[in-house]
Amino acid sequence: MPNPDTAAPRDAEVLRDTILRKLTYDLGKSRTAARDRDWFMATALAVRDRIVDRWLEELRATYETGAKQVYYLSLEFLVGRLLRDCVSNLRLDPVVKEALASLGVDFEQVRQAEPDAALGNGGLGRLAACFMESLASLSIPAFGYGIRYEHGLFRQLVRDGWQREYPEDWLTFGNPWEYARPEIAHDIGFGGSVEAVPVSEVRMRHVWHPAETLQAVAYDTPVVGWRGVHVNTLRLWSARAIDPLKLDAFNYGDHVGALADRVRQESICKVLYPSDESPAGQELRLRQEYFFASAALQDLVRRHLRVYGDLRSLPDKVAIQLNDTHPAIAIAELMRICVDLHDIPWDEAWELTRNTFSYTNHTLLPEALESWPVPLMERLLPRHMQIIYLINAHHLDSVRSTHSDDGRLLASVSLIEEGHGRRVRMGNLAFIGSHKVNGVSALHTELMKQTVFRDFHTLAPGRVVNKTNGITFRRWLHQANPGLTSLVTETIGHRVLDDADALTALVPHADDAGFRARFAAVKRENKQALAKVIRSQLDLRVDPGALFDVQIKRIHEYKRQLLNVLEAVALYDAIRAQPMGNWVPRVKIFAGKAAASYHRAKLIIKLMHDVARVVNSDPTLRGALKLAFLPNYNVSLAEIIVPAADLSEQISTAGMEASGTGNMKLALNGALTIGTLDGANVEILEQVGADNIHIFGMTTGQVEARRAAGTRGAEAIAASPQLEEVLEAIESGVFSPDEPGRYRELVASLRGDDFFMVAADFDSYWAAQRAVDARWADTASWQRAAVLNTAHMGWFSSDRTIAEYAADIWQVPVGRRASR
Structure with missing residues (x-):
């Protein structure tokens, strides 16, 4: 692989010829007939050749x-577009641009022709993508395992203010980065029965006879690290029916029925997060999780046995990381493989399993800690249910040996919830x-130690550790913001490209007026x-000189986009009441998707649009406030929004956001954070200093105390005439004259338990926003704080996070220096 920093002068010519060959012989297109998509495919294939x-x-x-x-193991890998990522990490930027320019083709147009891989929803999937890139950049041998969704998460369109979901078609024209591996296929079973077969007078072997079997087929994508020093593999699984067609039914004229089993089985890899409102939706999601977890384990076990011959050495050669509870069924699957297929005694198999797996928790929300109805598990995965029961029995026996009379503790740590319908607790x-x-x-x-895993932490006090999330600066600074990257390297040197900690050298320049400008x-x-x-996209003119106030994330009540909208209405009222006031021009920019079945979140999107319609068309504001909701939020859109943000909205209810990574991306690119003391906001505060961030709202302890006291939102609303006026306007239909009662239930929830503390935190949020206005009016102060945010973000590199995983959890060496 050529070193692009010392690339030969003819390298662009060689690449140009390769691109033309790919266009002609791989795509069957001539130069005159080729469109941007064809040039993208040809360029991607040419770049891929340099990785293989x-x-x-x-x-x-x-x-x-x-x-x-x-x-x-992750159900999501939100990788985004890969052409610029690969070109940048290979340090081929000028070579590729020159090669395309010599063909009369613009690199940026080619790059834009690449679709976003629809393999994730938000932070969880994007984190997995950052981690895969950092694993390669640190030369740690790794495989990512997931599902090759044909449509992935839905494509979001907005019609009359309402979110509409449509299939994402990212694979329509093929994926040039992947290699199909039809020869790598693993049988995945569902349903059926379990037979106990005697193998001696004292021992039985359990044989699972699935009622149906399909195959998981591998598709491999190389993941190239920084400067091309190491390449890892992202292996995604696609479902393939073993019997694609019932020929007898087809010949008898039942053309649709002949394909029914194939359609049902292959639906596993059609869509990310199918709605689980129905029993069929729940079953499909469980099928997805077992499908990819089983395929991953069969694959790595096959590879391990081929090289090392003995499954007992697995913990010495393999570290498996579970990204949330989605792949947790892999624990029962590895036990099945060890005990049923390789005759490893139970206790030895359990020790092997536990020493191999580690688990990342991403949420404190009880509903997000997955659980499955026992009857569904028994029907779909009967052998795994037996294994889970036996794991639970041994586990509870161990707990009883030291806490024999503590029935509450036993119920809390059991794998089976006995409440409203018996369920398997995957967390x-x-x-x-x-x-x-x-x-x-x-x-x-x-x-985690105090809430969802409090009792487990008591039983195993050293098991819970922290690994604060990080982001890859190659994507979120070098590629997303080349202008800032050029300025930074020109100012403090190129070392910063390899060592994120070097950003601290910018600190003295925050006091240099010329650099700030x-x-x-x-x-x-x-x-x-x-x-x-x-x-x-919106036919809306906004002033680039205004403060760009950005909230981009999944739409959820705990993330409190609603609080942001209420403040926008209050600001709208204030500007109209005092039109001669010295108001800071502000553009509130929203983007994010609501889960298809999350009706309250979709209603909040509608409210955003109703408020925007009124505010953006009111001439009395004279441009002082505008609202913009950009649809179909994805990685590519984030790469445009993040570098442009002035203010980063990280306003989740304290104690409910696990970490966040958008907060890191925005701060790295010079946005000031307005946020609660929640998730990684706490560590951002520690890094950038209290003078360079705007913190507001209740703390986690205060939120818990308010909930425990049963305090209702009506009390906070009664104490805030401004909020009362805002809610009355929304409730009475000022923003929804076509349906005056549209938001009555939403407002009633704020007057009621106000679970997410929207009303309770409103006045504090309003005051923090006015402090933001005051700082914005002081240009030197704002610019200084922006520089210091960028300068102090080096610690949030995913290289640092992965190096900590490697040393503390996986026990694997790091091949390249990680920023610390």
Whole structure:
């Protein structure tokens, strides 16, 4: 693989010829007939060729040296567009641009022709993608395992203010980055019965006879690290029916029925997060989780036995990380493989399993800690249900030996919830089946110990550790913000490209008026680019000189987009009441998807649009306030919004956001945070200092105390005439004259228990926003704080996070220095 920093002068010519060959012989297109999509495919294939040799060499070397490998199991990998990522990490930027320019083709147009891989929803999937890139950049041998969704998460369109979901068609024209591996296919069973077969007078072997079997087929994507020093594998599984067609039924004229089983089985990889409102939806989601977890384990066990011959050495050569509870069924599956298929005694198999797995928890929300109805599990995975029962029996016996009379404790730590319908608790299974359990921010980890895993932490006090999330700076600074990257490297040197900690060298420059002006000029250019997108998508003109106030994340009540909208209405009223006031021009920018079945979140999106319609059309504001909701939020849209943001809204209810990574991306690009003391906001505060962040609202303890006291939102509303006026306007239909009662239930929830503390935190949020206005009016103060945010974000590199996982959880060496 050529070193692009010392690339030969003819390298662009060689690449140009390769692109033309790919266009002609792989795509069957001529130069004159080729469109942007064709040029993208040809360029991607040409770039991919430069990765393959190193990729295959790394795979070979890993097994020759006996290196321990990391296997990252995640239901989501939100990788985004990969062309610029690969080109940048290979340091081929000028070579590719020159090669395309010599063909009369613009690189940016080619890059834009690539669809976003629809393999994730939000932070969880994007974190997995950042981690895969950092694993490669740190030369840690790793596989990512997930599902190759044909449509992935839905494509979001907004019609009359309402979210509408449509299939995402990212695979329509093929995926040039992947290699199909039809020869790598594993049988995945569902249903059926379990037979106990005597093998001696004292021992039985359990044989599972599935009622149906399908195959998981591998598709491999190479993941190239920084400077191309290492390449890992993202292996995604696609479902394939063993019997694709019932020929007898087809010949008898039942053309649809002949394909019914195939359609049902292959639906596993059609859509990410099918709605689980129906029993059929729940079953499909469980099928998805077992499908990819089983395929991953069969795959890595096959590879391990081929190289090392003995499954008992698995913990020495393999570290499996469960990204949330979605792959937790893998613990029962590995026990099945060990006990049923390889005759390893139960106790030895359990020790092997626990030493191999570790588990990342991403939420404190009880509903997000997955549980499955026992009858569904018994019907779909009968052998696994038996194994889970036996794991639970041994586990509770152990607890009883030291806490024999504590019935509450036993019920709390059981794998089976006995309440309203018996359910299997996947979070509990993941905890006891792992040697380490980590949270994703310091606050989140401490809350885990105090709340959802309090009793487990008492029983296993050293198992819970913290690994604060991080982001890859290659994507979220170098690629997303090339203007800022150029300024930074010109100012403090190129070392910062390899060592995120070097960003601290910017600190003295925060007091340099000339540097601050150049920093602000970069931000202005990024805002102009975003303003063009807003104009193009929404037919809305916004002033790049206004404060760009950004909240981009999944729409959820705990993330409190509603609080932001209420403040917008209050600000709208205030500006109209005092039109001669010295108001800071502000553009509130929203983006995010609501789960298809999350009706309250979809109603909040509608409220955003109703408020925007009124505010944006009111000439009395004279541009002082505008609202913009950009639909179909994805990685590519984030790469435009993040560099343009002035203010980063991280306003979740304290104690409910595990970490966040959007907060890191925005701060890295020079946005000031307005936020609660929640998730990684706490660590951002520690890094950037209290003078360079705007913190408001109740703390986690105060939220818990208010809930425990049963305090209702009506009390906070009664104490805030401004909020009362806002809610009366929304409730009475001022923003929904076509349906005056549209938001009555929403407002009633705020007057009631106000579970997410929207009303309770409103006045504090309003005051913090006015402090933001005051700082914005002081240009030097704002620009200084923006520079210091960027300068102090090096600690949030995913290289640092992965290095901590490697040392503390996986026990694998790091091949390249990680920023600390």
